[in-house]
Amino acid sequence: MMTTSRQIQLAARPVGQPTEASFRLATTEVPELAEGEVLVRNLWMSVDPYMRGRMNDTPSYIPAFQVGAALEGGAVGEVVLSRATTHQVGDHVLHMQGWRDYAVGPAKSFRTVDVSQVAASAYLGVLGMPGMTAWSGLVKVAAMQPGETVFVSGAAGAVGSLVGQLAALRGGRALGSAGTPDKVAWLREIGFAAAFDYHDGVLPQLRAAAPDGIDVYFENVGGEHLEAAIEVLNLHGRIAVCGLISSYNATTPPAGPRNFRQVISKRLRIEGFLASDQAQHQAEFLAEVGPALASGSIQARETIVEGLENAPSAFIGLLSGANTGKMLVRI
Amino acid sequence: MMTTSRQIQLAARPVGQPTEASFRLATTEVPELAEGEVLVRNLWMSVDPYMRGRMNDTPSYIPAFQVGAALEGGAVGEVVLSRATTHQVGDHVLHMQGWRDYAVGPAKSFRTVDVSQVAASAYLGVLGMPGMTAWSGLVKVAAMQPGETVFVSGAAGAVGSLVGQLAALRGGRALGSAGTPDKVAWLREIGFAAAFDYHDGVLPQLRAAAPDGIDVYFENVGGEHLEAAIEVLNLHGRIAVCGLISSYNATTPPAGPRNFRQVISKRLRIEGFLASDQAQHQAEFLAEVGPALASGSIQARETIVEGLENAPSAFIGLLSGANTGKMLVRI
Numbered sequence: 001m002m003t004t005s006r007q008i009q010l011a012a013r014p015v016g017q018p019t020e021a022s023f024r025l026a027t028t029e030v031p032e033l034a035e036g037e038v039l040v041r042n043l044w045m046s047v048d049p050y051m052r053g054r055m056n057d058t059p060s061y062i063p064a065f066q067v068g069a070a071l072e073g074g075a076v077g078e079v080v081l082s083r084a085t086t087h088q089v090g091d092h093v094l095h096m097q098g099w100r101d102y103a104v105g106p107a108k109s110f111r112t113v114d115v116s117q118v119a120a121s122a123y124l125g126v127l128g129m130p131g132m133t134a135w136s137g138l139v140k141v142a143a144m145q146p147g148e149t150v151f152v153s154g155a156a157g158a159v160g161s162l163v164g165q166l167a168a169l170r171g172g173r174a175l176g177s178a179g180t181p182d183k184v185a186w187l188r189e190i191g192f193a194a195a196f197d198y199h200d201g202v203l204p205q206l207r208a209a210a211p212d213g214i215d216v217y218f219e220n221v222g223g224e225h226l227e228a229a230i231e232v233l234n235l236h237g238r239i240a241v242c243g244l245i246s247s248y249n250a251t252t253p254p255a256g257p258r259n260f261r262q263v264i265s266k267r268l269r270i271e272g273f274l275a276s277d278q279a280q281h282q283a284e285f286l287a288e289v290g291p292a293l294a295s296g297s298i299q300a301r302e303t304i305v306e307g308l309e310n311a312p313s314a315f316i317g318l319l320s321g322a323n324t325g326k327m328l329v330r331i
Numbered sequence: 332m333m334t335t336s337r338q339i340q341l342a343a344r345p346v347g348q349p350t351e352a353s354f355r356l357a358t359t360e361v362p363e364l365a366e367g368e369v370l371v372r373n374l375w376m377s378v379d380p381y382m383r384g385r386m387n388d389t390p391s392y393i394p395a396f397q398v399g400a401a402l403e404g405g406a407v408g409e410v411v412l413s414r415a416t417t418h419q420v421g422d423h424v425l426h427m428q429g430w431r432d433y434a435v436g437p438a439k440s441f442r443t444v445d446v447s448q449v450a451a452s453a454y455l456g457v458l459g460m461p462g463m464t465a466w467s468g469l470v471k472v473a474a475m476q477p478g479e480t481v482f483v484s485g486a487a488g489a490v491g492s493l494v495g496q497l498a499a500l501r502g503g504r505a506l507g508s509a510g511t512p513d514k515v516a517w518l519r520e521i522g523f524a525a526a527f528d529y530h531d532g533v534l535p536q537l538r539a540a541a542p543d544g545i546d547v548y549f550e551n552v553g554g555e556h557l558e559a560a561i562e563v564l565n566l567h568g569r570i571a572v573c574g575l576i577s578s579y580n581a582t583t584p585p586a587g588p589r590n591f592r593q594v595i596s597k598r599l600r601i602e603g604f605l606a607s608d609q610a611q612h613q614a615e616f617l618a619e620v621g622p623a624l625a626s627g628s629i630q631a632r633e634t635i636v637e638g639l640e641n642a643p644s645a646f647i648g649l650l651s652g653a654n655t656g657k658m659l660v661r662i
Contacts, residue, residue, distance in 0.1 A: 053596075060596045061566075222591070235392075241594045256587020260553070263572045263603035265384075265391045270601040272594035 003030040003039070007070040007100035008311050014055055017249045017319070022055070023312035026070075030102050038093075038107050039081035042331045045098035045308075046074035046124040047315040052248040061274065073098035074129060075331075076113065076120045087112065094123045099311060101331060117294065125158050125326035126293055126300035127286065129275050134162035134218075135285045136278035137240040138170075141271050142216040146171030149210055151229055154220030154245060155195065156183035158326035162289075163218045164192045165298050172216075175209045177202060177225065179321040186324060190299045203228040213237075222246045227257040233266055241272040248319060301325030334361040334370070338401040338431035339642050345386055348580045348650070353386070354643035357401075361433050369424075369438050370412035373662045376429035376639075377405035377455040378646040383579040392605065404429035405460060406662075407444065407451045418443065425454045430642060432662060448625065456489050456657035457624055457631035458617065460606050465493035465549075466616045467609035468571040469501075472602050473547040477502030480541055482560055485551030485576060486526065487514035489657035493620075494549045495523045496629050503547075506540045508533060508556065510652040517655060521630045534559040544568075553577045558588040564599055572603040579650060632656030 004027050011024035033039055051073060054065045065071055075098035079091045084107030087093070093110035097103035103110075113123050125131060137159075138144050150167040154160045155176025164174035168191040176187045177198040187195035194209035202224050206214075215237055217229035222244030229239065247254045262268065278285075292298040303323035305314035311329045318327045335358050342355035364370055382404055385396045396402055406429035410422045415438030418424070424441035428434035434441075444454050456462060468490075469475050481498040483491045486507025495505035499522040507518045508529040518526035525540035533555050537545075546568055548560035553575030560570065578585045593599065609616075623629040634654035636645035642660045649658045 061598075226591075244592050244595065247592060253589035253592075255589055256591040258584035258586055260557075260587040261575050261578060261584075263601065264575065264605070265603070267392075267603045267605060267608060268601075269603075270594065270599075272596070272598045272600075274595070274598060277598060 003102060004028065005030050005100055005102035006308055008308065009070050010055060010065045010067050013057060013067060014052075014249075016251050018052070018055065018312075018316055020312055020316075023071075025309055030104055033081060033083045033104065036084050036106055037104060038079050038084055038087045038110055040077035040093055040095065040097075040103040040110060041080045042075045042077040042098065042101060042103060043092075044076045044121045044124055045311065045329045045331060046128075047311065047318050047327050047329065048073065048130070049243055049245050049248060049318065051315065052319060070097075071099040072096055074124050075099075075103065076123050077103060079110070082107070092120050094128070099308075101308060118290075121302060121326075121328055122293070122300065124328060125302065126162060126289060126298065130158035130326060131162055131289055132278060132282065132285050133242060133275040134159045135166060135289060136275055136281055137218055137242050137273055138163050138166055138216070140278060140281060141240040141273045142218065142238045144170060144172055144216050148215035149173045149175065149212065150216040150218060151175045151177075151206060151210065151214045151232070152218040152220070153177050153198070153225040153229075154243070154321075155187055155192065156180075156321075156324050157220065158323075159242060160218065160220055161187070161190065161301065161325055162298065165190055166289075167216075168192070169292065169297060175206070175214065177206075177221075183321075183324055186301070198225065203231060206232050216240070218242060220245060223254060227259055230257050230259050230262050230268065233262070233268055235266050237266060237268050239268065239270040241270060245319065303327050305329045307331070334433060335359065336361050336431050336433035337639055339639065340401050341386060341396045341398050344388060344398060345580075347582050349383070349386065349643075349647055351643055351647075354402075356640055361435055364412060364414045364435065367415050367437055368435060369410050369415055369418045369441055371408035371424055371426065371428075371434040371441060372411045373406045373408040373429065373432060373434060374423075375407045375452045375455055376642065376660045376662060377459075378642065378649050378658050378660065379404065379461070380574055380576050380579060380649065382646065383650060401428075402430035403427050405455050406430075406434065407454050408434060410441070413438070423451050425459070430639075432639060449621075452633060452657075452659055453624070453631065455659060456633065457493060457620060457629065461489035461657060462493055462620055463609060463613065463616050464573055464606040465490045466497060466620060467606055467612055468549055468573050468604055469494050469497055469547070471609060471612060472571040472604045473549065473569045475501060475503055475547050479546035480504045480506065480543065481547040481549060482506045482508075482537065482541065482545045482563070483549040483551070484508050484529070484556040484560075485574070485652075486518055486523065487511075487652075487655050488551065489654075490573060491549070491551055492518070492521065492632065492656055493629065496521055496623075497620075498547075499523070500623065500628060506537070506545065508536075508552075514652075514655055517632070529556065534562060537563050547571070549573060551576060554585060558590055561588050561590050561593050561599070564593070564597055566597050568597060568599050570599065570601040572601060576650065634658050636660045638662070
């Protein structure tokens with residue numbers, strides 16, 4: 001029996017904002033399994049901001065996507081055929097062959113996950129890369145301490161919403177910015193002490209929310225947000241630089257913060273990081289976030305787009321803030 | 332007997348580049364000593380880039396200078412009258428009442444220094460605040476390791492020239508930028524593996540000097556230097572932010588680096604610091620730099636301006652790079 005699989009390919013490298021024309025839906029034949037391989041039907045795929053960088057042909061920490069080839073990214077699926085003793089038909093697996101109906105490869109590229117306690121999609125969000133990003137940025141990079149004030153930009157996203165909740169659970173005061181009134185209201189519901197819509201200006205609202213300044217800035221956005229955070233940071237403040245989504249579609253590099261000199265006067269530490277560098281802390285992360293999720297003390301919201309064919313619009317929407325919480329595509 | 336003392340006062344806050352009109356030479360009467368006080372005749376005073384910030388009326392880590400009052404800063408002098416048991420006439424002391432002929436105050440504000448082994452002026456340079464700045468920035472902030480490549484901007488200054496020499500002594504490769512051919516030649520003499528004149532462009536020369544990239548950037552200058560350093564930094568590179576002299580006379584805040592996003596892709600750490608925060612490492616600093624200076628393995632050059640009345644021009648010159656090594660005024 002021949003199986004066909006749809007996949008989303010990169011049709012052309014986007015210049016500025018990606019459009020539907022940047023993507024192409026193609027149908028390919030799934031190859032026969034070799035010994036040691038598995039065939040996986042994808043159930044969920046992730047779209048993440050970092051994928052925008054992979055669409056450019058510039059050197060980075062991860063290879064660029066190739067024009068005419070399928071995109072890649074986190075996905076969860078179910079094993080439907082196995083020629084590996086390690087994987088059974090019916091197993092749920094986490095892997096990097098998203099953007100397609102079926103994935104094939106060596107069994108070791110597919111990590112089995114337990115879906116008896118948590119939804120499969122959680123492994124793409126709060127228990128997966130975005131969760132690890134939030135936790136390690138706050139705990140290991142920013143070294144947040146109880147009693148500190150933590151400002152998170154892009155706070156209604158998969159990463160930001162977890163950062164704020166963790167900061168509150170760890171005895172801090174979480175402040176967040178987001179792009180719609182609904183998102184702002186949700187942030188207040190889930191434990192942010194204050195939240196505001198950045199369209200109304202970042203610095204005045206941040207000053208009002210943080211009369212005693214902030215100690216940690218969790219950076220997801222860049223631009224005006226970064227400058228405002230530097231302005232309001234206290235002595236020995238830390239900036240964990242996770243993302244700069246405001247610039248990902250920029251065609252000319254944006255200028256950095258004009259108040260950079262405060263890095264000296266306030267002795268600030270600014271540190272970029274990737275969750276993938278923090279693998280040694282994986283168990284510690286799961287030990288904190290897993291039970292908090294199970295007990296309901298952490299909320300993990302999802303925005304779900306239906307159908308592989310709509311993955312490009314899900315991704316385009318992600319870059320303009322169409323999601324609240326984790327943006328997912330159900331395949 | 333009434334003693335008079337000349338002092339340099341801030342006549343007006345400079346807007347942009349300070350000029351002679353920013354300063355005023357005044358003569359005042361030295362007050363009678365109270366019990367526990369000393370009278371010190373100043374021999375040397377320091378001019379340092381950080382003083383430019385104190386001439387602005389903006390909040391910072393150190394109070395602004397007051398218009399109409401004497402400036403302050405590091406100085407070394409000789410006790411000429413003492414009403415304190417801790418200080419004898421003839422003692423050499425380090426203190427913060429520079430910019431004047433005589434200093435008066437409680438004895439505890441005047442730290443006695445040993446001038447039997449090193450010149451008194453060394454306590455304003457290589458064994459003083461600039462030395463501690465260089466050492467702590469390289470060793471404690473940037474955490475430089477043997478085998479690493481260290482780029483220093485403003486490398487012919489009091490701080491930069493020591494950073495490069497320490498980096499080389501610690502088994503690293505030091506690269507430096509400076510503003511004249513003479514300075515560049517001197518850097519090569521004292522152990523920099525490569526040095527260049529920044530007027531000929533920073534990035535191309537830095538790339539040529541560092542084909543394998545740099546691991547540490549010791550930032551004294553800002554602007555084009557910072558952007559070039561970010562471009563050439565390796566994964567997990569560190570920037571110790573000591574100074575941003577290129578912007579100190581700016582009347583509008585300059586934009587930050589346009590390639591700031593590399594902070595994430597390269598997982599860079601950028602950290603501002605002041606030597607005054609590093610006091611707990613003072614003994615470790617002296618244990619390394621003192622013997623290296625005495626043995627001649629570290630060169631500490633000085634640019635000496637004669638006469639208190641010329642201190643303003645020494646300071647103005649410092650901001651435009653008129654000095655090689657430590658800029659001092661002999662009073």
